[in-house]
Amino acid sequence: MYNYNKKCIQKLSIIILNLLAITSVSAQKDSKIFEDYKKDRSILPDFSYVGYHNGEKEIPNVTDYKIFDVTTFGAIPNDSISDKVAIQNAINAANKNGSGIVFFPKGRFLINEDGDATNSILSKKGHLIFRGSGSGANGTELFMKNMLPPADSLKMWTVPPLFIFSSGGADKKIGTVTAAASIGEFNIEVNTVEGLEPGSWIFLKVLNNDKDLIAAELKNNVVEPTWTNLINKGIDVKVFFQIKSIKDNTLTLEAPISYNINPKHNWEVYKFANSEEVGIEDIAFVGNWKEKFVHHRSWKDDSGYTMLRISRSTNSWMKNCRFTDCSVAATVTQSANITIFNCKVDGNGGHEAITSNGATNVLIAKCVDEASQWHSFGTAGTSMNTVIWKCIYPATTCFESHSSQPRNTLLDGVEGGLMKDHAGGALENMPNHMQGLVLWNYKQTNESVKDFEFWPPSEVYEWFKMSNPTIVGFTSKDTTFKTEQLGQSESIGKEVEPASLYTAQLKLRLKKLPKWIKEIQ
Numbered sequence: 001m002y003n004y005n006k007k008c009i010q011k012l013s014i015i016i017l018n019l020l021a022i023t024s025v026s027a028q029k030d031s032k033i034f035e036d037y038k039k040d041r042s043i044l045p046d047f048s049y050v051g052y053h054n055g056e057k058e059i060p061n062v063t064d065y066k067i068f069d070v071t072t073f074g075a076i077p078n079d080s081i082s083d084k085v086a087i088q089n090a091i092n093a094a095n096k097n098g099s100g101i102v103f104f105p106k107g108r109f110l111i112n113e114d115g116d117a118t119n120s121i122l123s124k125k126g127h128l129i130f131r132g133s134g135s136g137a138n139g140t141e142l143f144m145k146n147m148l149p150p151a152d153s154l155k156m157w158t159v160p161p162l163f164i165f166s167s168g169g170a171d172k173k174i175g176t177v178t179a180a181a182s183i184g185e186f187n188i189e190v191n192t193v194e195g196l197e198p199g200s201w202i203f204l205k206v207l208n209n210d211k212d213l214i215a216a217e218l219k220n221n222v223v224e225p226t227w228t229n230l231i232n233k234g235i236d237v238k239v240f241f242q243i244k245s246i247k248d249n250t251l252t253l254e255a256p257i258s259y260n261i262n263p264k265h266n267w268e269v270y271k272f273a274n275s276e277e278v279g280i281e282d283i284a285f286v287g288n289w290k291e292k293f294v295h296h297r298s299w300k301d302d303s304g305y306t307m308l309r310i311s312r313s314t315n316s317w318m319k320n321c322r323f324t325d326c327s328v329a330a331t332v333t334q335s336a337n338i339t340i341f342n343c344k345v346d347g348n349g350g351h352e353a354i355t356s357n358g359a360t361n362v363l364i365a366k367c368v369d370e371a372s373q374w375h376s377f378g379t380a381g382t383s384m385n386t387v388i389w390k391c392i393y394p395a396t397t398c399f400e401s402h403s404s405q406p407r408n409t410l411l412d413g414v415e416g417g418l419m420k421d422h423a424g425g426a427l428e429n430m431p432n433h434m435q436g437l438v439l440w441n442y443k444q445t446n447e448s449v450k451d452f453e454f455w456p457p458s459e460v461y462e463w464f465k466m467s468n469p470t471i472v473g474f475t476s477k478d479t480t481f482k483t484e485q486l487g488q489s490e491s492i493g494k495e496v497e498p499a500s501l502y503t504a505q506l507k508l509r510l511k512k513l514p515k516w517i518k519e520i521q
Contacts (some may be wrong), residue, residue, distance in 0.1 A: 004258050031496040033472055033488055034504060041184055043488075044470065045408040045436045046411030048389045048505035049255040051339040051363030052317050053505050058516030059317045059339060062129050062279065065101045068094045070109070077107025084111045084121065087142075091123045091130075099127035104140040104283065106133045111162060112146045120148065120160045122356070124168040126313070135322040135344070141284040154425035156296060159303035161331070165280065167312035169273035170241040177204065177267035178249070183257050186244075186357040190269050193246050200243045201314055201336070208265040209234025217435055221455055221467055226427040229404070235265075236405045238382040240272060240336035240360040242314070251369060255361065257260075258384055258408060274335075278309070278316040286347075287326035293349050295374050302351045303327050310335055318343060326386040328352040329373070329489070333381070341520070346370040355392070355400055357381040366520065369393035369416075375400035376416060379409045379433070387502045388414055395446035398422040403429040408436035412502045416445040419480070420456065420464040431455075431465035435487075439469060440501040444476035455485045472496055 037043045042136035052059055068090045071077075074274040085186060087102075087109070094100025111121070123130075132140030144162050151158035176197060179189035188204070198203065213235050214223060242254040251269075261267050278355035287305030294301055306328040310316060313332075317339040323329035325347035332338050336359060344367065345353045357380030358360040368391065369376045377388045377392035378400025385408045388399065393416035401409065404424025423432045454466040468487035473496035483489055490496065503521070507513045 002496050005106065010407065016507045017294040017369050022178055028497045028499075029491050031472055031490060031498065033470070033490050034496075034498060034501070038208045044438065044501070045385065045410070046184065046256060046407070046505060047385060047387050047410045047502050048509045049290065049383055050337070050361045050502070051365075052337060053315050054337060054361070055363070055517070056510065056514060058514065059279070059319060059341070062101065064236050065099045065127070065129060066094075066097055067101045067103050069105070071105060072284075075109055077105060077109055080110070082111065082113035082116050083109040084113070084116050087111065088121050091121065091128070094128055095123060095125040098125070101129040101131055104132040104142075106139055108141045108143055110145065110215045112141055112144045112148065114146065116146070118149050120162060120164045122164045122166065123278070125164055126167070127277045128165070129279045130283070131279070131281045135284040135320055136284050137286060139282065141286050142338070143286045143288075144305060145288050147300060147308075150299040150303065153299055154300040156302040159299060159327070161306040161309040162285070162312050165275075165306045165308075165313060165316075166280050167273050167275040169185055169440065171203075171273050172268045172271045174202070174271055177261055177263050177269060179263060181257050181261040182259060183260055186253050187257055187259065188251050188253070188257070190249055190251060193249055195250065195271055196243060196251070197332070198243055198245050201240060201274050202243060203238055203240045203270050203272050204261070205238045205268045205270060207233055207236050210265060214267060218467055219435075221431075221465070224430065224458055224462070226462070227430045230430070237407075238358065239384045240314070241334075272312075274312050274314045274318065276314050278310070278313050280310075280321060282319040282320045284322040284324060285329075286324045286328070287324045289348050289350050291348075293374060295351070295352065301327065305350065309333060310338060313338065316342065318420065319387060322346065326350050329464070330354045331357050332359045332362050333357045334359065335362070336371045338362045340364045341366060343367045344370065345373060351375065352400065352516060353377050355380055355402065356383040358383055358404070361384075362386045363389065364391060365389045367391045369397070374398045375422055378402065379406035380404055380424070381406060384408055386410070387412055389500065389502050390414070392416060400424055401432040403432045405434050407434045409433065410438045410440060410502060411442055412440045412500050414439075415443040415445060418442070418449075418452070418476070419446060420453070420461055423462065423464050423466075430433070430463070431467060432483060433466040433469075435467055437466055437469040438501065439471050439474060441473040441495045441499060442471075443477070444474070444479055448477040450478040450480055451482050452479055453482050453485060472501075485486070
């Protein structure tokens, strides 16, 4: 009788738990904003094109490139001799070959030891896989003992990264845009297509201080006299695209236009000098930052141990990497369609985690900041269409929005602090974020704030200005917002369906979710 009752109780418990789970899911509110978006795509930015090959392909497991094992170039793990020259030589050999896997066996490799040259390790070609044997305790560790010197010790951000993955060559101006084009369109008219072909990468650029253009973007917000870059130079947009096809003087793009184009503002077209298919995988990048971080105290605090930069790269990725005891973990700049997946920042807290700075269509997915970097995952510069998806950082920090006109940033299912003094940016480069900031099912973990302001009066706080964000499904202990400062808001205090705006938009565009998304959700 006892065993029978016990089994019945166990079955009943399972049924109750299942019912509770179903009830919990069904209790989530269907987002009206998303339902409206299905009918009118201008309601929200389209984030569905972010990441490697616009999210349409999974990150490959490259096995058919020639392997350049760093140990064959003189690197020896777990000894006391620097491996910096050997690593650069392995990269050089892979670059010369046209493709390659620069491979690290398990163990600790030393870089920037006493007596090492004070330069970055550089790759200038695509089709390069920089692969270790795991980023855990028994994997591959690249240890940076000494800092690199800053370009200018008075400019605290000017320490170069230890590793730079970039491209050779130079951008070339092609011409100008000759006809208006609206957000969501794929075609642009140009005065010449000389030097371009299907598959070419370009960027569209405008820098114009037309007062009406500035007012149109800031909407109900007012320019402060200290924002000299916006006042004197103007609206700064730089967006990267791949050409799908060319007919006469019409370029058809692989991804839609994300900023309204008016030819009177002098939009320029440049052919982009880029590398493609660069992968950084399964490596721990370890710095030697051991001091207590103080924001802007010195160049050592802000950028002394800057580990990695992905620059001038397209359709590339970084996955399963760890960044420990660093000032800056990684930055993606002047690049497009980059996926950063399953990376961790830990150890002693420093300045920045992982940032999209002036890049287009960057996906930062399932990354964790355990170090509580002063600025956690986020955006800066002219970044456009950045998705920070299912990332976690502590209650002691916040997402980064480092001014210089980032646009269209989605914090999607993100968990961490929300506070006004961790955004970043100099006054001359304000505001912190232009249009298109979206917090979707954001879970705030620090103490609640009554009437949180995204655009506080400057006499109250002048380093935090984010223009008309959209807040949907925001949960916290009891934070409220000054709703007049928001562009759109819905379901403050309760999560919504879809749980992820990014994956919902991707499914809407492709009619089904790609296999790679299903596997990592």
